[in-house]
Amino acid sequence: MRNEQEIKTTDAKAIPALIKGLVEALLYSSLFISGCAFFLTIETYLLTGIAVSVPMALFVFLATLFVYNTSSIQRTWRGWNRAGSEQAWGIRYQKQLAAVAMLSLVGAITIYFVYGLRINFWLVLLLALISVGYTVPLLFRRVKPLRSVPLLKVFLIALVWSVVTVLFPLVDASVEIEAGALLLWARRFLFILALALLFDIRDYTYDRNTRTLTFPGLIGEGYTRLLSLSLLLLYLVLVSYTENGPVLIGLVSATLVASLIVWHASEEKPRIYYALLADGAMLVHFAFVYLALS
Template sequence: MKRLKPLFDFYINSSIHVALAVFSMTYVTLLELNLPIDWPLFLFVFFSTITGYNFVKYFGMVKFHHRRLARWLKVIQIFSLICFLLMLWFLFQLKPKTIIYIGVFGVVTFLYAIPFLPKRYFMNRQNNLRNIGGLKVYVIALVWAGVTVLLPIFDENDVITTDAWIMTIQRFLLVMLLMLPFEIRDLKYDSLKLATVPQKIGVKNTKVMGVLVGIVFFVLEFLKDELSLKLIALTLAIALITLLFIVFATKKRSDYYSSFWVESVPILWLILHLVF
């Protein structure tokens, strides 16, 4: 087991797991909207997620340790470069209109990590979108919803139905819910300037808010034009599982609780779709 732990840590720290989560959400969209599978788009989403997340997580770290990178960081850096090249390979196999849409999300991701705002808005030097008070969770939810729902639709036919818009809102809410255990876990690390949900309203109220948002996420399913007993049941299952993770989240939970188990929810969602 000790030999497997470094591999498992690499799987988590290199963002492979979160990339599988985004990949799974995109696949769920195709299944629920009966869209054809576009493997270049799927693989682009997978490798771009690894590239984007590692860029956001390690940009400042790499700059700070540019001459003395820790061994694990060097490995992740090389791995990220390979994923970046693969991302470009699959990007140029996509339709020009799809590439334009991708560019919008790429700009948001870039601004999320790169300092560009006046320093007077911050308590630290990380003057980027990621560190604007209260904005972090919404930026992540917006990008996930856009990439996993709108992007496959734009790639296929440009026609966004009412059901697709409802699905986009649901996806936005679900990602916000999945972020709450992370924010609870990071209470002991985050600067007060970030103004995360638990910092502003406390852990207990965060969990109450999570339950309410989870109910909205589920109820929205009944507003769709095409109702399906299977989709209603799967939506309820994912809502309940996500809310359980929120309810049992604490500051003392291990990193694996959020980084592996919580981020496994979209993967479980896809598995349930494929099984049932």
């Protein structure tokens, strides 16, 4: 009886550990954030009434997965493997993540050429260099990563994400980039910028220790939250101007969810709060649009 009880106790402990391991793998392998990029790309098609291009969405997914795992390539290349880091999961599986990054790059390139995506190759390369250079110095030790430039990193994130998830699918679909498309891009830029500010709050101590000036370091954590909420309010103004009916209701609802996440953000919140909820606000955004148009 004791052995059976011990087995049951062990099984009961193993299930939460398994769930935790799966959640960590999903979040810290960047599969989750790449999925957010995939669905935001799909959302662009839904909002514009254009037929969904799965190859384009997969290209965005794989490109995002590559970019977010390039630091693992750098660490593996340098043989860097310090224990006790905040990024313990990423350090533990850095070789596997480096392999994922390389396979994602191969997959993205294959889709680009096999399906003949109609987005300028040099623009793709430029955004790739900006994205990789955000965390990895392109000349390694000679130049600091772009995230070290004062106040720049949130704008880089918003710019790349809005271009890739809005303008890429529209250009690939041969849609003329005029006022309507630019307003959609501006909306996405503001929404992503509001969320990106939360990661400045998360990284406040790290950025201060590395002498990187960010908005929390300039105006404080509280005012950074207010700035994020102001951006969401401006986003709602544009949404109200460009949408109506169920889509407007859905986008307003998604913005309210994002606002709650912003309001409760603080440096003391665990990293999973940002990895799951702040990034997850993008999935909520897609879900409300999808339901509004279903």
